[in-house]
Structure formats: structure tokens, C-alpha cells
Amino acid sequence: MSEIPRSAAHRTAKLASLPLGVAGRVVGGWGKRLAGRSSEEVSAEMSAKTAEQVFAVLGQLKGGAMKFGQALSVFEAAVPDELAGPYRDALTKLQTSAPPMPARTVHRVLTEQLGTAWAKRFSSFDDTPAASASIGQVHRAVWHDGREVAVKVQYPGADQALQADLKQLLRFSRVFQMMAPGVEVKPLLEELRDRYLEELDYRIEADNQRVFAKAFDGDDRVLVPRVVASSPKVMVTEWIDGTLLSKIIRDGDRDERDLAGQLLAEFHFSAPSRAGLLHADPHPGNFMLGSDGRLRVIDFGAVARLPQGLPKTLGVITKVALEGRPEDLVELFRAERFIRPGTEMQPDELINYLGPFVEPLRTESFHFTRKWLQREAERVSDFQNPESQAGRWLNLPPEYLLIHRVTLGATGILCQLDANVQAKAIVAKWQPGFAD
Template sequence: MTDIPRKAVQRTAKLASLPLGVAGRVVGGWGKRLIGGDAEEINAEMAAKTAEQVFAVLGQLKGGAMKFGQALSVFEAAVPEELAAPYREALTKLQSSAPPLPARTVHRVLAEQLGSGWTRRFASFDNEPAAAASIGQVHHAVWHDGREVAVKVQYPGADEALLADLRQLQRFSRLFQTLVPGVEVKPLLAELRDRMVEELDYRGEADYQRAFAKAFHGDEQIFVPKVVASAPKVVVSEWLEGTPLATIIRSGTAEQRDRAGLLLAEFHFSAPFRAHLLHADPHPGNFMVLDDGRLGILDFGAVARLPQGIPRPLGVMTRLALENKPAELLELLRTEHFIRPGMEVHAEDVFDYLAPFVEPLRPERFRFTRRWLQAQAERVSDLRAPDSRMVRSLNLPPQYLLIHRVTLGATGILCQLNAEVPAKSIVTRWQPGFTD
């Protein structure tokens, strides 16, 4: 058996261990209930142990499994504190770490992608990776003209591993649903699959990065490194130095957290207007605060094209919710196909469901907290609550799915930061339909 097939078998075995482990815990939980154990305590214990196993396995893998784990990690703030604490550290590691490739493999990829004389293009090249991602790792180097650069090298066989992982993960998507209340995991997996197929060709990523760099050139808050060279499986771009967002989440001061939150919100809402693109991979490993105070953006593999910017109806819906106009809000939701066909809903019920989501836009500044996000997740996932019934009446049209997922992910990071942000002024400036 060759090395690559052997690794594929090992990866599949690790992923397959997840539902088996969960099944064992469910049986154990039933047993405890039969002898009088407290249901809530048992559920909490099962969820915590499930999460611990899931992220332990995903953290050992690259490809689609790691990518899915990164996507889940931004929703950590929505998980109740008693469940989130045991595996928060595992999530943080998952956002920025993976087993490294040996130097000889990296050199082989560089020779294939940049030519046999690739070493002459660099004044120096560090064989130890500076960072690892889902389908590639990054090396620090110095370009032949003296510029410090980041060299992103795709893992050999990443395409096969990525697609195999996502097929396997889709088989037991219900398992992951318990970890992210209020988030539909199956559509998330389907949407991630579409994005990751695009990510496999680094030339597309380089083109997106060039477009972002042009749109934010000279910006005082956001910095996008320029692309120096690119190939299908290698991207060379300017090197960034700064404090990773994960570090600020873990140990930053209140001032650092608020600053990082402001910059992240500004980037998220302004990019569709300025670049006609949406950065679609919001997790802390893709951002750092530079020494000069700007937010540095590190990865452009997942990007959505928005030629007209963020759709205007989203801004109008938000405004109608803030202005307490339930009848007009319901009419617009039906027009934009946010209400499932044949469903009878009351305007006031729709308004009551959506109003809490726009709370961050009521005051001039809003503090995003884990508790606030947990409350929203609990509200929509409680099967006994009226809001849960409303969820079954609503529909998310395909053209809004990615925007919704990215906004939710960015919101999750803001809550991890516990950041106080002038969200209202940012949305007013960049979201079409919000003020007119």
C-alpha cells in the first residue's frame, strides 16, 4: 500500500470513529436515565464529551475535515458555557495548526509549480512552516528583491482528501448539529464543499487577493498583502507581522478586543461595496492585528462574488425590523422568498422572532458577548418555544445562504472577542437599503 492510500484509510477510520463514539455515549446516557439520573446533567455531559471527541479527531486532520472544524469553531460562542469550556482550547488550536509536511515534499511541490530553478527566486527559504491551514501550509521566505514573503504550499493529494472528507462528514451531519444550536449543519457542509472546490486552484485565490489588495490599497484600517507570484498550488505574497486574532481572543486587553472587533466589522461590511467581493472564510486564523494597528487579512481561498454588493433587501429588512414595521417586513420577506410556500404566519410573530437579531444596531455601540449569542441560539433551538416553530416557516434563499453564514461567523468572532463595536454606524455607511 502506498503512503497516500494508507493515509486516506487512516483519515477515514478517524472520521468513522466519531458516530461510533457518540452512539456509545447515547446508550450510556439512556442507561443513566433509567436509573434516575438528571436529564439535563446527562445531556450536558454527553454533549461535552461528544464535542471533545469531534474536535480531537478533526484537529488531527487536514482537508475538508479540518476546514469543517474551522467553520464550526466560529460558532463556539453560541454554545452554552458549561459545554464550551472543555473544548475551547481544542477549537483555538484547530484554527491555526495541523501536522507539517516534510521539507523534501515542500521542495518537490515548489519545483513542480515554480520551476526547477525555484531556489533562485528566493534569497532565503525557511523549511519549517510558519503556519498550517486546511489544505496547505505557509513558509516564511525572502524574495530575490529582498521583500519578506509568505509562501503558501498546497498539500499533495489535498483535493482527493478534501472531497473524501466532506462526503464522509455529510453522512453524519446530524451528529454535529448538537454542537451548534440554531445552525443548520447540512447546508453549511454543502456550501463549504462548493467553496472548497474553488480553493483547490490557488490561481483563483491569488486573483481574489489582488482584487482585495487593490480595493483596500492605502486604507488606514485594513491591510491586504500584495501577491508576488502564483501558480495552481503555490501563492507567494507579502509577509505580515502582528498579533493573531486568536491570541487577542484568548488574552487581549479590553482595548485590543474592541479595536479588533471594530476592524473586523468594518472589513466584513465594507468589502462587498469596495471590492464587490465577500471574504467567505471568517475564522480567527485568517486575521491578525498588525503592529501599526491595521487588520491584516491572511487568506482569500474562499471568496464570494457580489457584483452589486450586499443585496439591498437585507438592509431594508433590517431597517423595517428596527422601525417596528411588522406588516411591511412580512411583505418583503414573502417577496424575497424568505417564507416557505404555503406557510401561514403572522406579521407580529415574524417580527418577534427577528427583532432580537437586530439588537446590535439599536444603540450607538453594542457589546457582543457569548451570553447574547447563546441566548439567540437557545431561543431558536428550543423545540417548545414559539420561535422554534417560526424557524420551520422561514426559508433561506440560496443567494443569501453564503452571506448569512459569513455574517453569522463574523458575529461569532465578535462575541468571542467580547468586543464593543459601533455596529450601527458601520452598517449605516456600507449596507444598501438600511437608511433609505
């Protein structure tokens, strides 16, 4: 599909086809079982076909729907292997792949954004996209001064598509409220909408990237490519090479896995102190490991603005949870609105709920594994478990939304990497309030 669907009705129908398609396969599966095929064979076939449909629909729609799919790809590590297997490859594709725009469409956007003489600004331009993302695709080119560059071109209609998706998301706020009764859902969704809409203006992303590039200039652990030029729907940056974390997840050796995990954790925790910003789009398609051992970071459309660094309160909460002080923890949670006024919360239930989440900080080095994440996901999703009930009644203030998203997303990547990370030392160095 070359263009993003502009009709809200068409997009809604596409999204609706996902649950309808699943239902159709369930009915078909019963028929095949009656015909004598085993439940394991039928379930595997149904899962594979559903995964194919997820990729086809979300990949074609791009916009907010594809962003949702990219977020899902990070959390597949929390799903048991026998269920996640068929979805893993399909969702991972969403990190870097989508049906491309034809060259004539790309040229039209470049003309609109860089002027009719845009081609003279490049020594060469490859019409075949090198990568694609939720609202744009990337082309490799050579700038007029000889520098190799990456040219990100926004899909025509991406703004309408993303706004339509986010509007649909807000309409489901009551449904989300029932799923998480302790959370003030509407302001959370509104914050998410505002941050996503910022990504539509590549000038904002370019400004974000300039701040990161300056903060990490000359760093021996992290490389951020410099911005060459930008407009609302086109951005040109220096080209960088490296091995995508998605490839290391698939077939990296032990040293690569551990180094990538260590660098990723260091980057996320150190950036707010160094740049006043937090990279808020954690999925393996945005990070690479270079031959020089440095982490390459791209895509700065989503950031959390933290001019004072990470909130000190988070460090204090982590320390209190680690030390097992339930009454102090409840008091902190109420003060920061993590518990809504009038909501009852038993201190022991809260400390038991949060305790395993700080497990990576109990040792000098922690091995992040899929099994560990799967165990935690199962624990907090079991509504018969009192600890799970405590989690359902916790609130997430909007100002913590992107921090929470990064924490969960980065943890998912670390578990996909199967990485050993010195998490305690990183948190002690970069998280205010933890080592005080």
C-alpha cells in the same frame, strides 16, 4: 500524519470514529459513576477527552473535515461556558494548526508548481511551517528581491480529500432537510460545494487577493498583503506581522478587543462596496491586529462575488425588522424566497424571531458578549418556543449563503472578543437599503 488520507473508506472510518468514540466514553463514564466518582468529575473528563479526539481526527484529515472544525471554532461562543470550556482550546487550534508535511513533500510540491529551479527564486526558505490551514500550510521565506514572503503550499491529495468530504456532505442532504424543513437544502449544499472547490486553485485565491489589496491599498484601517507569485497549488504573498485575533480573544486588553471588533465589522461591511467581493472565511486565524492599529487580513480562498455590493434587500429587511413592521417583513421574505411557496408564516412570530438579531443596531454602541449570543442560541434552538418554530421554516436562497455565513461567523468572533462595536453607524454607511 504527513499526507492526507486518499482512501474514501479510510476517511469515512476516521469521521465515524468521532461519534463512536463519544459513545464509548459515555459507557465508560457510567462505570466510573458507579465506582463512586461525581457526575461533574466524569463529565469534565469525558468532555476533555472528546475535545482531544475532535482535534486529532479533524486535524489529521484536513480537507473538508478540518474546514468544518474551523467553522465550529467560531460558534463555540454560543455554547454555555460549562459545556464549551473543554472544546474551546481544541477547536481554536484548528484555526492555525495541523500536523505538518515533511520538508521533502513540501519541496516536491514546490518543484511541481514552480519548476526544478524553484529554490533560486528565494534568498532563503524555512522548511518548518509557520502556520497551517485546512488544505495547505504556510512557510516563511525571503524572495529573491529581499522581500519577506509567506509561501502557502497545498497538501498533496487535498483536492481528493475535499471532494470526498463534500460528496459525503451531499449524501446527508435528507438528514439536514429533516432538521430544517423550510430550507431547500440540496441547492444550498451544492453552492457550498462549488465555493469550497474553488479554494483548491490558488490562482483563483491569488486573483481574489489582488482585488482586495488594490481596493484597500493605502487604507489606514485595513492591510491586505500583495501577491508575489501564484500557481494552482502554491501561492507567494508579502509577509505580514500582527497579533492573531485568537490571541486577543484569549488575553487581549479592553482597547485591543474593541479596536479589533470595530475594524473587523467595518471590513466585512465595506468590502463588497469597495472590492465587489466579501471575504467569506471568518475565523480568528485569518485576522491580525498590527502594531499600527490596522487590521491584517489573509486567506482569500473563499469569497462571495458581489459586484453590486451587498444586496439592498438585506438593508430593507433589517430596517423593517428594526422598525417592527411584521406584515411588510413577511412580504419581503416571500419576495426574496426566504419563505418557500406554500409555507404559512405568522407575521408576529417572524418579527419576534428576528427582533433580537437586530438588537445591536438599536444603540450607538453594542457590547457583543458570549452571554448575549448564548441567550439567542438557546432561544432559537428551543423547539417548544413558537419563535424557534418560525426559524425552522425559513429558507436560505443559495445566493445568500456566504453572506449568512459571514454574518454568523463574524458575530461569533465579536462575541469571543467581548467587543464594543458601533454597529449601527457601520451598517448605515455600508449596507444599501438600511438608511434610505
